[in-house]
Amino acid sequence: MRIFDPHIHMTSRTTDDYSAMAAAGVKAVVEPAFWLGQPRTCPGSFADYFDSLVGWEPYRAGQFGIRHYATIALNPKEANDLRLTPVLDMVPRYLAKENVVAVGEIGYDTMTPQEDTAFAAQLAMAMTAGLPALVHTPHRDKARGTARSLAVVAESGIGADLVVLDHLNEVTVRQVRDAGCWAGFSLYPETKMTPGRMVELLKKYGTERMLVNSAADWGRSDPLLTVRTAEAMLASGFTEAAVDQVFWGNPTEFFGRSGRLTPAIAGAADEAYAGNSITRGGR
């Protein structure tokens, strides 16, 4: 079993997690830029954070044979702090980087005018850079927040198939499917999805345009819930091929639209992966 976790905040995880993930078959991850629990108060803090997402963290992941990609954005929650508005000017610089495969996490937290501005501006940056977009849906007022996010996406002119709306659930998945966007689900204990509920959604909606992630971070979370969900799929009768589509084919197809996945990850063959060095540092 090979796993590509399309949403995990490795910055907040330990080397034990990397070891356990590698042992369980995780070969690639996408780390979206988000908030760190403690609010930041100046743009420089974001520069250092983004630098670690294109510097130290890919190196750290490489030590465990895991290919690390990132998405870059000013997140919706901190977009509300006017001291951080200059971060929007820094984002395009990072969107040019080798391991950056999307703009994200953008979207809504409490649906303020500041969030509207940052969301629309960063969707435009994604289109300019030719990158997909990762949209976080709010924890509160989720159904209406999802609908409003879809409206902003449609208005921006970006292709629906270049956008994933994440942290979906039974209530919000239908509208995202109908809009033609990718549907993201976070297996996050207590607050988001569980493996059992995820399997039911995959039975109902099929395995196409579905991205399943652990969203593991500094909160109560588990980087192996992707693996547990893959096992639950098999136990409930899904084929190995269907599991591979959800946990490898779909993330490589979606983020592959950046044109920036290394051939070893983008190519379907396991042999290609095994034969290539994980980081370009091997050259």
Added chain:
Amino acid sequence: MNPAAAPPSGPHWLAEAQAGVLRDPDTAGTLIAAAARELPPAGVTRGRAVLLAAVLRADAGVARLATLYRHGDSGEKLDLLRALPLLPDPGGLPAAAIPLLRDALRSNDDRLVAAALGPYSDHLDQAAWRHGVLKCVFLGVPLARVHRLGERADAELAVMIGGLAAERDAAGRRLPPDAAALLRHLTAATTDDQPVTPAEG
């Protein structure tokens, strides 16, 4: 910097990018980043050196180079460090580059540490250089990658490596063979009061 400018593409990408940097050095950051996907993997380091040389021809080129390092991802930082010995000095390059070498030596990325100890490390003072070499031993970077190791290795470096050897001994661990050989060589030379001969070029 104008990220909206679409990077040129095609077989002549590097020549076009070089002309672009000469026309507008503000585009260098985006183009140097884009080299990772526009050039074949084996040509990225050399291509970036070509673009950095173009940057140095602009006004305030040396300051621009330092900014490009600060704004670079790991691959860009690595390629900039590797390019340093090949770059023309418009004046003030070593003074601007030394802080970059020191930054790389502070990192925990063994690729950056090794790159900082390439030929441009001739500009590092002896204290910084010794700590760099010791860090290589600590991280397991092959010492063959350290420029002019045989000429610059001195008694003080022997004391430092000897200290690490004692700690490793106490923990039941060994120095890498190349470091152990260097230590034997240095202590023998010091005892015999003879000049240290180069171990390699």
